[in-house]
Amino acid sequence: MKFKLGDFVRFVDERREGYITKIIDGQTVGVTGDDDFEIPVLVTKITPVHGTHLDDEEKPASTFIAEPIAIKDFVKRGIYWAIVDDAKAKSVVHLHIINDTSYQLLISVVGEQKQQFRGVFSGMIDSNSIDKICSLSLTELDSWPKLIVQVILHTSTNFKPELPINKEFKFKAKDFSGTKKAILSLNNVNGWLFQIDDPELVIDAVKLKESFFKASEEKPKIEKASSEVDLHIEKLRDDFHFLKNAEILNIQLERFHKSLDAAIVDRLPAIVFIHGIGNGTLKHELYKVLSKHPQVKTFMDAGRDKYGYGATKVILK
Structure with missing residues (x-):
């Protein structure tokens, strides 16, 4: 049987199931279960679960035009x-x-x-x-x-x-x-x-020439202060699927610095950074900055009832 991306399958020799998320070759596919781990497996070791293929999702109904449309509405x-x-x-x-x-x-x-x-x-x-x-x-x-x-x-x-x-x-x-x-x-x-x-891009040569001699006017972007900032990458970028770990960390730290600066400028008494638990790298980098920052009075784990161990509260001077 030929499997496709999105097929829901069950393992033959063990109690495990998941979706096919990679076609490795003609004999092997990658299956991802509820734990989000992708496992390479031979196609002879899985069986489809009928009625759960992603292609079986109901498509939006097509709109059939029985009569010509008025030109003004076309x-x-x-x-x-x-x-x-x-x-x-x-x-x-x-x-x-x-x-x-x-x-x-x-x-x-x-x-x-x-x-x-x-x-x-x-x-x-x-x-x-x-x-x-x-x-x-x-x-x-x-x-x-x-x-x-x-x-x-x-x-x-x-x-x-x-x-x-x-x-x-x-x-x-x-x-x-x-x-x-x-x-x-x-x-x-x-x-x-x-x-x-x-439509195809049409370049106006006159306007293009004028743009060479016209100074660009950029308005400075001012970060609006917030008392709570979520640094999870999925909250900061839609394209996080394609980013490397180093790029993700740089983006998170950039948002951290901008939000901290904005809180200081707006004289907020405190700000909470939600960084999650993960491997602790982001938290470590935040603590390095906060421990030396002249405008930071102290910092600590935020309320565990609300954030668990995945957030830091910063008290500002």
């Missing part, structure tokens, strides 16, 4: 990639195409890796509809295929036919550094949107 642009995390298998994301236009779309998606091509999806997506294209593993982002999207736009309304869309997408970590948005078509699940039918 929407010409609004085709997007929507990429969302899976609710159960944390390292898996689902790629959808959203059609917010008034066109019916005939779509083909082909994956390309090292000059090898494979069809990923083909089909019709009605106006104001969405379709799931594929699922991929975030931990293998660097090995995602280039996705070649071809779109033919059709309508029975009195419009001159648009030229077909032919675009290539090679997603990288920086593409996911932006803030997630609530995606209405996916019941307001947060995810990343990338427009497929965005």
